[in-house]
Amino acid sequence: MLREVLQSEPEIGVANGRAKVTPVIQVENLHRIYDLGEVQVHALRSVTMTVYSGEFVAIMGASGSGKTTLMNVLGCLDRATRGRYVLDGQDVSKLSKNELARIRNSKIGFVFQGFNLLPRTSALENVELPLIYSGVSHSERTKRAREALRSVGLEGRGEHHPAQLSGGQQQRVAIARALVTNPSLVVADEPTGNLDSRTSVEIMEILQRLNAERNITILLVTHEPDIARYAKRVVTFRDGKIRRDGMVEDRLDASRVLFDLPAIDEEEAEAG
Amino acid sequence: MDYNAIFRVALKALARNKLRTVLTMLGIIIGVGAMICTVAIGEGASNQVQQQIASLGDDLVWIVAGSVNMHGVHMGAQATKTLTVEDAQAMMQIPFIKAVSPGVGTSGQAVYQGQNWASPVMGIGPSYFDIRKWPVAQGIPFSQQDVDTAANVCILGRTVIQNLFVEGQNPIGKTIRINNMPFRVLGVLQRKGLTPWGQDQDNIIMAPYTTVQKKLAGISWINNIMCSAISTKAIPAAEQQIEALLRQRHRLRPDEDDDFMIRSPIDIANAQAQSGRILTLLLASIASVSLLVGGIGIMNIMLVSVTERTREIGVRMAVGATEDDVQMQFLSEAVVLSLLGGAAGVVIGVFGSMVVSRMLHWPTLVPPEAIAIAVAFSAGVGVFFGYYPARKAARLDPIEALRYE
Numbered sequence: 001m002l003r004e005v006l007q008s009e010p011e012i013g014v015a016n017g018r019a020k021v022t023p024v025i026q027v028e029n030l031h032r033i034y035d036l037g038e039v040q041v042h043a044l045r046s047v048t049m050t051v052y053s054g055e056f057v058a059i060m061g062a063s064g065s066g067k068t069t070l071m072n073v074l075g076c077l078d079r080a081t082r083g084r085y086v087l088d089g090q091d092v093s094k095l096s097k098n099e100l101a102r103i104r105n106s107k108i109g110f111v112f113q114g115f116n117l118l119p120r121t122s123a124l125e126n127v128e129l130p131l132i133y134s135g136v137s138h139s140e141r142t143k144r145a146r147e148a149l150r151s152v153g154l155e156g157r158g159e160h161h162p163a164q165l166s167g168g169q170q171q172r173v174a175i176a177r178a179l180v181t182n183p184s185l186v187v188a189d190e191p192t193g194n195l196d197s198r199t200s201v202e203i204m205e206i207l208q209r210l211n212a213e214r215n216i217t218i219l220l221v222t223h224e225p226d227i228a229r230y231a232k233r234v235v236t237f238r239d240g241k242i243r244r245d246g247m248v249e250d251r252l253d254a255s256r257v258l259f260d261l262p263a264i265d266e267e268e269a270e271a272g
Numbered sequence: 273m274d275y276n277a278i279f280r281v282a283l284k285a286l287a288r289n290k291l292r293t294v295l296t297m298l299g300i301i302i303g304v305g306a307m308i309c310t311v312a313i314g315e316g317a318s319n320q321v322q323q324q325i326a327s328l329g330d331d332l333v334w335i336v337a338g339s340v341n342m343h344g345v346h347m348g349a350q351a352t353k354t355l356t357v358e359d360a361q362a363m364m365q366i367p368f369i370k371a372v373s374p375g376v377g378t379s380g381q382a383v384y385q386g387q388n389w390a391s392p393v394m395g396i397g398p399s400y401f402d403i404r405k406w407p408v409a410q411g412i413p414f415s416q417q418d419v420d421t422a423a424n425v426c427i428l429g430r431t432v433i434q435n436l437f438v439e440g441q442n443p444i445g446k447t448i449r450i451n452n453m454p455f456r457v458l459g460v461l462q463r464k465g466l467t468p469w470g471q472d473q474d475n476i477i478m479a480p481y482t483t484v485q486k487k488l489a490g491i492s493w494i495n496n497i498m499c500s501a502i503s504t505k506a507i508p509a510a511e512q513q514i515e516a517l518l519r520q521r522h523r524l525r526p527d528e529d530d531d532f533m534i535r536s537p538i539d540i541a542n543a544q545a546q547s548g549r550i551l552t553l554l555l556a557s558i559a560s561v562s563l564l565v566g567g568i569g570i571m572n573i574m575l576v577s578v579t580e581r582t583r584e585i586g587v588r589m590a591v592g593a594t595e596d597d598v599q600m601q602f603l604s605e606a607v608v609l610s611l612l613g614g615a616a617g618v619v620i621g622v623f624g625s626m627v628v629s630r631m632l633h634w635p636t637l638v639p640p641e642a643i644a645i646a647v648a649f650s651a652g653v654g655v656f657f658g659y660y661p662a663r664k665a666a667r668l669d670p671i672e673a674l675r676y677e
Contacts, residue, residue, distance in 0.1 A: 077590065077670050098594045105592020116587045116674065120288055130591035132277055177591065 023086075024184050024217045025051035025074060030083035032069050032240075043069040044080070045240040053184075054215040056208070058228035058248075061237030068189070070237065071221045075108055075187040076100045088184040105133050109178025113190035115170040117162040123149065123173045124158035130181045148176035152206055168199035175206060179216070186210075189221045198261055204230040205254035230254055282605040285577075286612075293609065296573045299566020300613030300653065301620060304646045306559035308621020311642045313628060314552025316635035318545045325541040330504045332403065333369075333511060335497040335518070338532040352531045353493040354522050357481070360397075360497045362521060368501050368510035373397035374481045375496040378489040382436060382477060384448040389435040393450065393477045395484025396498075403500045411444040411459030414480055422482040426455040429476035430463045450477065451488055507536050563649065566613065567657040574606050574661035585665050586673025599666035606658020607651055614650025618643050 032044040043066050051057055061067040072078035073085065076092055079100070085093040088107055095103065104110075109130075117126045127145040136144070149158055152172040162170050171191060178186050188207065192200035208230060210216045220231050228234050229252045236244040286293045337355040360374040376395035381388060400406075401413050414425045428436075428443060437443050443457045464473040485491055501510040511534050518532055578585070585598055593601075622643075625636040 072671050075590075077674075098596070101589065101592050101594040101597075104590060110590050112674065116583065116590075118584055118587065121284075129588065133588075133592040133594070133597055138277070181592075 022053045022089075023050050024053050024055075024088055025049070025219075026084075026086040027074070028084045030070075030073065030080045030085060032066075032073060032078070033081045043240050044073070047083070047240075047242060049235065049242060049245065051217060051219070053217055054211070056211045056218045056220070056230075056232045058220045058222055058231035058234045059237065060222060060225070060228050060234055061243075062223065065237040066240035067221055067223075067237045069240075071187055071189055071219065074185075074219060075110060076103045101133075105130055106181060107184045109181065109183040109186040111171070111174050111178050111186065111188040111191045113193040115162070115167070115174050115194070117170055117173055117177075119163065120161055122159050122161055123154065123165065123176075126162070126173055127158075127176045127180050129177060134181065144180055145176070148180040149173070151179065151210070152176045166199075167195050168202055171195065171199075171203050172206065175203070175210075179210065183216075185217050185219060187219045187221070190223070191220070192222070192224070192227055198258075200227065201254050201257050201261065204252075205258055208254050278600055278604050279608065281601060282608045285605055286609060292573065293612075296569055297566075297609060297613030297616065299562060299569045300610050300650050301566075301617040303559055303561075303563030303566050304614050304617025304650055305620035305624060306562060307556050307646055308618055308638060308642060309624045309628065310552060310555040310559055312621070312625035312636040312638045313634055314548060314555070315637040315639055315642075316625075316629070318548045318552075319637050320635050321541050321545045321548065325538055330538055331370075331501045331507065332537050333499045333501055333507060333514065334535045334537070335499070335514060336533045336535065337493070337495055338530055353491070354531050355494050355497065355518075356492075357485075357494055359518060359521055360494065362517060363497065363499060363514060366510060366513045366517065368506040368513060369499050370502050371399040371403050371500040373400040373403055373498045374494045375400070375498055376481045376484045376489055376491070377495050378484060380450040380477065380488055382432060382448050382450050384436040384446065387436045389432055391429075391432050391475050391477050393479060393484060393488055395481035395489070395494075396478055397481060399500075400478070400498060403498045406464060407462050408459035409462040411457070414458055419480040419482050422486055423480060424453060424455045424483060424487070425458045425479065426450070427459045427461055427478040428457055429461050429474040429478075431472055431475040432477055433460055450479075453487060455479065501536075504538060507538060511536065560649075563653055567610070567653040570606055570609055570654065571657040571661060573609075574602060574658055575664070577605070578602060578661050578665045581665075582668065582673045582676040585668050586670050586676065589668070589670035590674060595666040598668075599662045602662035602665045603655065603658045606662065607654035610650045610654030610658075611647070614647050617650070618646055621646070 027047055027049050030044055030047040031042070034041040034043055045066075047066075047070060059067045059070060069078070073080050074087075076087070076095075077100075079095075080093055083093065084091065087103065090103070092100065092103055110116075117123075118129070124142065124145050127148050128141045131141040131144060146155070146158060149155055152175050154169060154172055154176065157165065157169065157173075160169075162173070165173065171194075175186075175191075178188075186207075191207070192203055195203065204227065207218055207220070211218050218231075220228070222228055229248055229250065231248060232251065233247050234244070235242055335355070337352045357374050360372050363369055363372050373396050378393050378395075379390065380393040381390050397419060398413055398416055401408060408427055411427070413427060414423070417423075418425050426448070433443055436448060437446075443460060446457050447454050448457060449455070461474070461476070461478070467473055479488075481494065485494070499510070499514075501507045514534055515530065519530065522531055524531065588598060588601075622638050625638055628634055629636040
């Protein structure tokens with residue numbers, strides 16, 4: 001099935017030209033200090049960066065480098081101690097908890113390492129979840145959730161519960177959930193961390209396609225250099241500071257990589 | 273977030289762990305069920321008392337010759353000989369009294385042809401039948417003239433008729449002998465049935481009080497006076513005036529006790545109903561302790577549920593649920609839990625009170641407002657005990673919650 005997708009969409013890279021150059025993320029002198037009583041941990045030190053609409057940015061770094069903290073702040077789950085953060089033209093650095101929840105609902109989609117789907121709840125209802133909190137009517141929710149599931153290649157799986165789906169399928173449900181509100185920014189935190197290598201490439205293929213076709217801005221947090229090579233730009237963190245920020249030179253095209261990988265059923269046939 | 277969706281999410285969450293849900297509701301079910309049951313039994317009892325009041329006559333005031341203290345020895349009720357026909361006649365002057373009948377009690381052996389029967393004999397005035405709301409069903413009551421002439425006439429209760437006369441025989445106009453004196457039967461009383469304490473009220477012979485005084489009992493005084501107040505509300509005022517009048521007529525000094533007793537059945541019945549109501553209230557409040565325990569059970573399970581679903585809360589917050597959304601979700605879960613318990617409790621309470629009235633033959637009555645109160649109360653329990661766990665859920669930090677294992 002994926003082969004069909006890839007044959008019908010051969011020129012993924014071409015869509016990049018359509019990217020508009022409006023900034024989605026503008027961060028200036030961002031600091032995040034955790035006050036642990038006796039010690040203060042400086043997780044982010046004066047981070048300044050801009051991400052434009054349609055960019056696919058991988059954020060890399062060892063654990064403790066500050067990349068998770070940055071992701072939490074950029075994802076509006078956390079607030080910076082100091083500095084300015086403008087998301088999609090709106091200054092969100094001083095918003096209250098509830099206002100941040102509304103921003104997350106309307107502008108941000110999350111994809112997590114552990115999928116974080118609601119158990120014993122159908123894929124369709126999982127995808128609908130963000131729309132419940134934005135007050136979308138029931139029929140509209142179902143319609144948009146089905147669309148989102150189709151865009152990740154899971155049409156007809158809406159009634160399945162997470163336990164009935166493979167890891168890759170679960171992550172695709174999570175991507176559909178992130179997309180269903182048409183967010184300005186998708187934040188993916190180690191989305192392939194729990195997946196085998198082939199499924200990882202499948203997920204990266206979906207992210208690349210969504211980035212290219214729908215011009216969705218993606219922030220990918222990872223510590224795997226192989227995965228970062230599917231992004232267009234890599235920002236590397238160490239000790240709470242940006243160490244390197246540059247475009248990916250030898251960018252991988254997930255659909256090509258998939259094409260070269262043996263299909264799963266062939267592997268199984270060989271094993272049998 | 274619309275309420276319909278909230279309700280459905282709550283139901284679904286509760287349906288996920290049915291056994292736990294039912295066990296959690298059990299406290300509320302038992303509490304509401306017990307409350308409905310006790311209220312139904314209490315209301316049934318007080319309803320029965322009300323009916324008894326209606327059958328006694330709601331304007332009845334009853335004066336009984338009282339105990340007297342003779343040189344420090346208390347005699348029992350009706351031991352005095354001071355209550356007289358003149359007292360009764362004087363009471364007619366009291367504006368709050370509309371009818372008076374002197375009463376003399378004795379007993380007699382009635383004989384008719386081969387049959388004989390022992391029965392209480394009451395000497396009364398002609399207005400007695402109105403005062404007691406106990407009409408003569410067949411024949412006619414005796415008249416004032418019969419009283420004035422101490423005529424040998426009588427009215428018989430149904431039980432006396434059954435024992436003296438053959439089935440189908442018309443007793444009206446027949447002459448029976450009471451203590452060897454001939455009495456003409458004027459009428460038959462309407463059937464009254466048993467008193468609540470099982471005494472047969474139809475086993476009675478009634479005759480003019482003058483006749484009973486002079487010919488059967490041989491006394492000059494009377495035992496009691498029955499009167500009708502002009503209304504139920506006038507009873508307390510009438511009682512005061514009767515007391516003043518009788519004290520004056522009996523020449524009692526202020527330091528002397530009354531030598532008579534004034535009773536009004538409605539007072540007694542009201543007192544009975546009141547104490548019944550207090551008992552019901554007491555039992556219902558004991559039952560409500562179970563509601564409290566049930567509420568604590570709900571709180572406990574909700575706290576466990578919040579901990580178990582920390583990750584779910586984190587996900588909901590990440591996709592845009594505000595604190596209010598999360599709080600509302602858990603609060604509505606607690607309320608749905610307690611409301612379902614309350615509804616089940618109402619069903620069990622109504623069913624239980626039906627079983628009680630069937631098995632124990634106690635009258636029960638479930639007032640609709642008791643059901644409304646029970647349902648409202650259980651919803652209140654849900655809100656009260658669900659608030660803290662819901663607050664705890666809403667206050668979670670999304671980052672911590674998402675990381676929770």
